[in-house]
Amino acid sequence: MTSMIPSYSNPCLASTKDRSIVYLVGSPNTTSSTLNVHIINIANINAPVVAKSFSSVASESASWENYAAPWKHDAPKMCTTFFGTFPAFYDTLFINQIGVNTTWSTVFHPINGTIPRPTKLNDTAFVSKQAYSFVGQTGDTVSILALNNRTETQQPWSFVQWRLSASSTQTDFSILSIPDPLLTVPVFTSGSSAPEKSYFIVFDKLGGGVMLPTIINDVKPAGGAGIFFLNPWSVNMDDITLTADAVYANMGSGVYILVKK
Numbered sequence: 001m002t003s004m005i006p007s008y009s010n011p012c013l014a015s016t017k018d019r020s021i022v023y024l025v026g027s028p029n030t031t032s033s034t035l036n037v038h039i040i041n042i043a044n045i046n047a048p049v050v051a052k053s054f055s056s057v058a059s060e061s062a063s064w065e066n067y068a069a070p071w072k073h074d075a076p077k078m079c080t081t082f083f084g085t086f087p088a089f090y091d092t093l094f095i096n097q098i099g100v101n102t103t104w105s106t107v108f109h110p111i112n113g114t115i116p117r118p119t120k121l122n123d124t125a126f127v128s129k130q131a132y133s134f135v136g137q138t139g140d141t142v143s144i145l146a147l148n149n150r151t152e153t154q155q156p157w158s159f160v161q162w163r164l165s166a167s168s169t170q171t172d173f174s175i176l177s178i179p180d181p182l183l184t185v186p187v188f189t190s191g192s193s194a195p196e197k198s199y200f201i202v203f204d205k206l207g208g209g210v211m212l213p214t215i216i217n218d219v220k221p222a223g224g225a226g227i228f229f230l231n232p233w234s235v236n237m238d239d240i241t242l243t244a245d246a247v248y249a250n251m252g253s254g255v256y257i258l259v260k261k
Helices: none
Strands: 012-015 021-026 034-041 049-057 077-082 092-098 103-108 132-138 141-148 158-164 169-176 181-187 189-191 196-204 209-216 227-229 247-251 254-258
Touching: 012 077, 021 077, 021 092, 034 092, 077 141, 132 181, 132 196, 132 209, 141 169, 141 181, 169 227, 181 247, 181 254
Parallel strands: 132 189
Antiparallel strands: 012 021, 021 034, 034 049, 077 092, 092 103, 132 141, 141 158, 158 169, 181 196, 196 209, 209 227, 247 254
């Protein structure tokens, strides 16, 4: 073990079933296209320890457009842990990297320490980490709402629902459109069966916010959607102004917004 925690330009963090363990993911500032995943023990929060580290190199080739995008140190990354009921998939980590009109994705499997070659998500270009939210889980399906800007097949600057499970991923496009979002904040819920109720909060760049009650399904029903939005209401900002650096943190039953000053 080593106590030196690596530093990255655009990393992402994710929790695990073990409250004393977190993932740290990033790419080093080098010419190699490397993605590193670190398992960090935070049992002593004042002295975190890197328990294990894993690396994957996605080198360019003639067909890299199809399967091997170079990992970039300055490209934002998002991490989502799969909290499923299948022991073989416990703490599987989904990793996305925002590119130019593109999103690259891979999965870290902690049971064997492997990181497969990344793939390009079809018709998907997530916009920012601030507009990418883990909104809930029903059974063995995780739901993410993210702002998307692929205009070829859908409404531009709209939200998609990305459903992740141990065996597959599914995407519903153009399920919600909110002009000029700055930050999305989920009130995360988890249940053994669908549907699950949750809340999705969107703050805009004009100083306002809206809260949407949501109902999440584990699968998309025939002729229906994987998520439903109920009547929204405005958020009382109480003279608080969010900046472009604002981030959220889910802690227990509460959500905190951190603003850089």
